[in-house]
Amino acid sequence: MSDDMSAYRDVFLSESAEYLQAITDGLLTLEANPSDLEPVETIFRGAHSLKGMAAAMGYSRTQDLTHKMESLMETVRSRQQVADRTLIDLMLRATDAVRDVIAEESSGGEAVDIAPVAAELVTRAEGSEAKRAIRVDDPARDTIEIAGAEGSEGSLYRARITLEQGCVLKGVRAYMAIKRLSHMGTVVETAPGTREIEDEQFDRTFDVVLRTKSTAETVRVAALAVTEVDNVEVELLESAPAPGESKGSGAPLGQQRRRDVPKLSETQTVRISIGHLDTIVNLVGELVIVRSHLEAIASGAGRQDLSDALGVLERISAELQAEVMQTRMVPVGNIFNRFPRMVRDLAHDLGKDVTLEMAGLDIELDRTVLDEIGDPIVHLLRNSIDHGIEPPEERQHAGKPGRGRIRLYAEREREQMRITVEDDGRGMDLDRIWRKACERGLVDRNARESYSDCDVFMLVCLPGFSTMEEATRISGRGVGMDVVKGKIEYLGGSITLASKPGMGTSTTLSLPLTLAIIQALLVADRGQVYAVPLGVVEEVLSEDEVGHATVDGRPVVVLRDGTPVSLCRLDALCGHPPRDEHGKAPRDHLVLMRVGGSMRALAVESLIGRREIVIKPLSPLFRGTHGFGGATVLGDGRVALILDPRTLFLSEA
Amino acid sequence: MDESERAGMRQYVLFRLCGEEYGLPIERVQGIIRYQQPTPVPHAPAGVEGVFNLRGQVLPMIDLGRRMRGEPITPTPSSRVIVTEVGAGPVGLAVDLVHEVARLPVAGIRPVPPGTIGGEMGEAFEGVANYKDRIVILLDPDKTLPQPAFGAGQTGQEDDADV
Numbered sequence: 001m002s003d004d005m006s007a008y009r010d011v012f013l014s015e016s017a018e019y020l021q022a023i024t025d026g027l028l029t030l031e032a033n034p035s036d037l038e039p040v041e042t043i044f045r046g047a048h049s050l051k052g053m054a055a056a057m058g059y060s061r062t063q064d065l066t067h068k069m070e071s072l073m074e075t076v077r078s079r080q081q082v083a084d085r086t087l088i089d090l091m092l093r094a095t096d097a098v099r100d101v102i103a104e105e106s107s108g109g110e111a112v113d114i115a116p117v118a119a120e121l122v123t124r125a126e127g128s129e130a131k132r133a134i135r136v137d138d139p140a141r142d143t144i145e146i147a148g149a150e151g152s153e154g155s156l157y158r159a160r161i162t163l164e165q166g167c168v169l170k171g172v173r174a175y176m177a178i179k180r181l182s183h184m185g186t187v188v189e190t191a192p193g194t195r196e197i198e199d200e201q202f203d204r205t206f207d208v209v210l211r212t213k214s215t216a217e218t219v220r221v222a223a224l225a226v227t228e229v230d231n232v233e234v235e236l237l238e239s240a241p242a243p244g245e246s247k248g249s250g251a252p253l254g255q256q257r258r259r260d261v262p263k264l265s266e267t268q269t270v271r272i273s274i275g276h277l278d279t280i281v282n283l284v285g286e287l288v289i290v291r292s293h294l295e296a297i298a299s300g301a302g303r304q305d306l307s308d309a310l311g312v313l314e315r316i317s318a319e320l321q322a323e324v325m326q327t328r329m330v331p332v333g334n335i336f337n338r339f340p341r342m343v344r345d346l347a348h349d350l351g352k353d354v355t356l357e358m359a360g361l362d363i364e365l366d367r368t369v370l371d372e373i374g375d376p377i378v379h380l381l382r383n384s385i386d387h388g389i390e391p392p393e394e395r396q397h398a399g400k401p402g403r404g405r406i407r408l409y410a411e412r413e414r415e416q417m418r419i420t421v422e423d424d425g426r427g428m429d430l431d432r433i434w435r436k437a438c439e440r441g442l443v444d445r446n447a448r449e450s451y452s453d454c455d456v457f458m459l460v461c462l463p464g465f466s467t468m469e470e471a472t473r474i475s476g477r478g479v480g481m482d483v484v485k486g487k488i489e490y491l492g493g494s495i496t497l498a499s500k501p502g503m504g505t506s507t508t509l510s511l512p513l514t515l516a517i518i519q520a521l522l523v524a525d526r527g528q529v530y531a532v533p534l535g536v537v538e539e540v541l542s543e544d545e546v547g548h549a550t551v552d553g554r555p556v557v558v559l560r561d562g563t564p565v566s567l568c569r570l571d572a573l574c575g576h577p578p579r580d581e582h583g584k585a586p587r588d589h590l591v592l593m594r595v596g597g598s599m600r601a602l603a604v605e606s607l608i609g610r611r612e613i614v615i616k617p618l619s620p621l622f623r624g625t626h627g628f629g630g631a632t633v634l635g636d637g638r639v640a641l642i643l644d645p646r647t648l649f650l651s652e653a
Numbered sequence: 654m655d656e657s658e659r660a661g662m663r664q665y666v667l668f669r670l671c672g673e674e675y676g677l678p679i680e681r682v683q684g685i686i687r688y689q690q691p692t693p694v695p696h697a698p699a700g701v702e703g704v705f706n707l708r709g710q711v712l713p714m715i716d717l718g719r720r721m722r723g724e725p726i727t728p729t730p731s732s733r734v735i736v737t738e739v740g741a742g743p744v745g746l747a748v749d750l751v752h753e754v755a756r757l758p759v760a761g762i763r764p765v766p767p768g769t770i771g772g773e774m775g776e777a778f779e780g781v782a783n784y785k786d787r788i789v790i791l792l793d794p795d796k797t798l799p800q801p802a803f804g805a806g807q808t809g810q811e812d813d814a815d816v
Contacts, residue, residue: 281709283709284709574693575696616709616711617711618694618711618713619704619711619741620741621697621698621713622694622701624698625694625695625697625698626696627696628694631692631704631711633709637706638706639691639704641704
């Protein structure tokens with residue numbers, strides 16, 4: 001494949017993923033309310049665009065499948081049939097098949113068999129053929145309302161109008177179409193502008209943004225009625241507020257996204273590969289390092305003009321760094337968008353009836369952070385569906401609506417981001433959790449008074465609370481909330497749980513906005529510098545503040561209040577032989593860390609101090625190693641490893 | 654590149670390890686930098702000495718001496734790190750000396766004489782070639798590396814990440 005072709009392929013792959021997501025979103029919205037046909041346009045257009053792109057790439061199977069999806073959606077769009085559960089299921093399966101076949105065709109494989117699902121699409125589309133006659137007599141169709149012409153009321157649509165190939169008077173036809181639409185409401189904008197359209201400075205397609213009380217279908221039909229108009233696609237940009245509805249509430253949270261569609265003239269963005277961004281971030285980091293190096297030289301040279309210039313350089317590089325970090329910010333919607341489908345499938349499998357509402361999708365988070373939190377959120381959602389939401393009968397018995405509700409929302413609070421998963425299920429059972437924690441030996445049976453309710457909830461985050469035996473196919477699986485908590489803490493965040501019996505559970509993850517940068521304690525041992533994420537550091541002690549003892553032959557330190565804490569030496573964990581036979585040296589410092597609910601003391605040679613560090617991932621070559629979650633480049637250009645407290649202490653076992 | 658290949662020539666970066674001469678295809682070489690002491694990574698696979706900083710990127714460094722010859726290179730001012738891209742991403746290969754870029758006729762590349770190289774590293778040799786009365790051992794960079802523990806490049810798929 002030539003370079004040109006592979007560049008197109010990359011664009012195709014990233015764009016097709018977006019279309020597939022739009023189709024999935026549209027299908028789920030449609031399923032929730034089959035009588036509202038707005039999403040059909042999105043789905044139809046998505047399939048149509050994919051078809052065109054696939055044709056351009058020569059991906060014939062993708063083209064074939066998307067064409068059949070388009071045809072089926074056409075029958076829904078023209079009200080020949082209703083999008084019931086089986087149709088949505090079929091379309092979702094077809095979407096999956098398209099995804100698979102694209103992956104395959106772009107890499108040259110031929111194994112995926114699209115024939116069965118393609119056949120189903122055709123059968124389903126043809127099944128409605130017989131009903132077509134009815135449609136012609138549908139009285140509603142002929143009443144092309146000239147209503148809603150006044151002011152700013154109604155919905156905002158974008159009509160993408162394509163003229164016939166070989167249309168001679170393009171400008172005139174376009175003018176007629178725009179004129180016709182303007183009778184239905186207010187034409188807000190056209191792209192290209194009206195002047196360009198009149199001058200015929202467009203190919204065959206132009207866009208009209210229209211505010212009208214009419215439906216999308218009416219707009220489409222009206223524009224299609226103009227001579228030599230070949231095709232019209234209408235997209236809803238903004239729904240009309242329902243009568244009496246107060247703005248901002250009422251509407252399902254998940255649907256509020258649509259209002260964020262920017263105007264045509266505002267979509268001034270470029271696509272840039274993550275690789276380029278990472279390189280820029282690296283280079284800027286390097287620039288900052290060189291700057292501090294220069295400053296060190298300048299301070300010795302005693303030249304005022306040099307120091308002044310360096311002052312300017314510092315300001316510019318700081319701004320540059322902030323700006324570059326900003327480009328890495330990605331809306332949480334980018335990972336949230338796969339959850340509706342997942343929740344739907346999971347709920348169906350488990351015989352639960354659940355709606356997922358999402359909010360705060362436009363809140364941005366550093367890409368690195370975002371990559372890390374997807375799986376913890378999946379775990380929380382699974383927990384809610386599996387353990388939280390009761391089966392419909394049980395809910396009705398308890399006087400609750402049969403359909404459970406899960407809310408997933410992101411909020412920003414100063415430099416923190418909060419992500420909450422909230423369900424209206426059965427809630428967590430304090431007594432059961434306490435009993436189980438006692439059985440597992442995680443708490444002292446007689447110490448119940450010293451635990452607040454909140455403390456008890458947090459016990460489920462202790463390692464060993466959930467066990468393999470209770471693992472279900474969905475959640476559990478022998479690992480549980482302890483892993484979620486560990487991951488969030490490693491990222492410098494925290495987790496809180498709240499629950500009321502019968503009312504539901506809510507779990508909140510608090511995260512720093514830019515996770516690529518964390519606060520760390522730098523320590524040194526055997527000539528190497530290591531970074532300990534500050535989030536896990538409880539306290540730093542010197543050797544003479546603690547006592548030493550052994551428990552079952554293993555060294556422990558005894559804190560002032562008498563608590564024994566398991567002691568590990570950093571050099572031993574790194575595989576160095578001990579320097580003396582007792583495994584301790586008098587001038588060591590102890591870093592007290594909270595690891596998965598228990599305390600560990602880590603003995604290190606010296607402390608360097610607290611720094612902000614940029615996390616760099618370790619190469620996959622180090623997959624087999626443990627104890628280190630990444631690396632960072634220090635001010636002097638050297639590399640320091642970042643300790644991963646979750647796995648660091650594994651090597652002692 | 655294309656031109657010389659059409660002419661039956663291929664360019665190689667030649668370097669020395671423990672007194673012998675090796676070559677890597679030039680299109681696989683992203684850069685050559687001065688050797689720097691890597692930061693050791695405990696429990697790393699054999700031959701991976703640690704990590705180093707290449708313009709803000711943290712890359713693994715492989716001691717090619719240890720990988721190919723079983724003895725680590727001795728850092729001197731002429732030691733170099735060759736940066737190459739493999740399946741697991743960019744890596745640095747530490748060598749004793751990089752001395753020239755040579756055009757070698759593809760037809761002159763011969764298989765490694767049987768019996769000279771065995772074991773795991775045998776795979777890494779593309780062949781040998783004569784160059785100015787010397788013998789150059791040609792390497793396939795992908796095979797000079799220890800294999801990562803799991804398939805490289807697969808990231809937290811929903812189903813294999815037990816969170």
